Amino acid sequence: MIDIANFTPWRALAGGALIGGAAALLVLANGRIAGISGIVGALLRPTAGDVGWRVAFIAGLVAAPLLWGVFGPTPAVRVDVPDALLVGAGLLVGIGTRYGGGCTSGHGVCGIARLSPRSLAATGCFMLAGFVSAYVLRHVVA
Amino acid sequence: MQIVCAALAGLVFGLGLLLSGMADPAKVIGFLDLAGRWDPSLAFVMAGAIGVAAPAFYIAKRRTTAWSGVSMRLPPAGAIDGRLIGGSLLFGIGWGIAGFCPGPALVALGTGSRPALWFSVAMLAGMALQAVLDARRAPAPDAAR
Numbered sequence: 001m002i003d004i005a006n007f008t009p010w011r012a013l014a015g016g017a018l019i020g021g022a023a024a025l026l027v028l029a030n031g032r033i034a035g036i037s038g039i040v041g042a043l044l045r046p047t048a049g050d051v052g053w054r055v056a057f058i059a060g061l062v063a064a065p066l067l068w069g070v071f072g073p074t075p076a077v078r079v080d081v082p083d084a085l086l087v088g089a090g091l092l093v094g095i096g097t098r099y100g101g102g103c104t105s106g107h108g109v110c111g112i113a114r115l116s117p118r119s120l121a122a123t124g125c126f127m128l129a130g131f132v133s134a135y136v137l138r139h140v141v142a
Numbered sequence: 143m144q145i146v147c148a149a150l151a152g153l154v155f156g157l158g159l160l161l162s163g164m165a166d167p168a169k170v171i172g173f174l175d176l177a178g179r180w181d182p183s184l185a186f187v188m189a190g191a192i193g194v195a196a197p198a199f200y201i202a203k204r205r206t207t208a209w210s211g212v213s214m215r216l217p218p219a220g221a222i223d224g225r226l227i228g229g230s231l232l233f234g235i236g237w238g239i240a241g242f243c244p245g246p247a248l249v250a251l252g253t254g255s256r257p258a259l260w261f262s263v264a265m266l267a268g269m270a271l272q273a274v275l276d277a278r279r280a281p282a283p284d285a286a287r
Contacts, residue, residue, distance in 0.1 A: 061156040
């Protein structure tokens, strides 16, 4: 059953277009993939001359709610799992995205946009696993 | 120029996540939980993002240098192997539990969300753990993305 009350197709498309525009800017101007896990993860093993743009991108990302807040209230961040599960999930996301070489942005947006077979496979896998774990946690265990 | 473009790209990326609703885990779980009341919004975010990014990658693939003068660094075509599949499955499990993936977690951190802080610290620890495990096995890290 589709949740009509919470379905926001126009905001989703417009927000998506901004995300795609940001990825377009980064690849055309800097020749880099806007994959968040890769941009963050590579800072853990930094190489000279490859640190500044990563820090700048992350700073822009974290600063986005501050700019948003100038014009209106920032959207709510609603989490429905306890802290222990949140930490476990964070560990899985950190380990998994680095082994998998990307996340929703690097594989799901940039990879599919450049028709990479690896990214299509990766996106299929994390989507499937996401559907299964969301189901198990909220309908089997709970 | 590189630094300014990267900061601007990060800022626009973050605003896109906020506008689309993807910085809110409840919205993401609304999509991932197919058995609940299903919210298809996330699919529209992906479609909008891919639709805008695809022409840029089409151009990027045909260039050797970027506007700033640095060389174009697109990931090489590699094999679909166990690392890719296994890693992506682990990531998906974590995503389905929390409703956070790396980008939205960092944007949510900027709103002052405590859960986003817990998640982000754990995510960084997971990345560091992977780096340690990986360094033991193979000296050369894979193409960063």
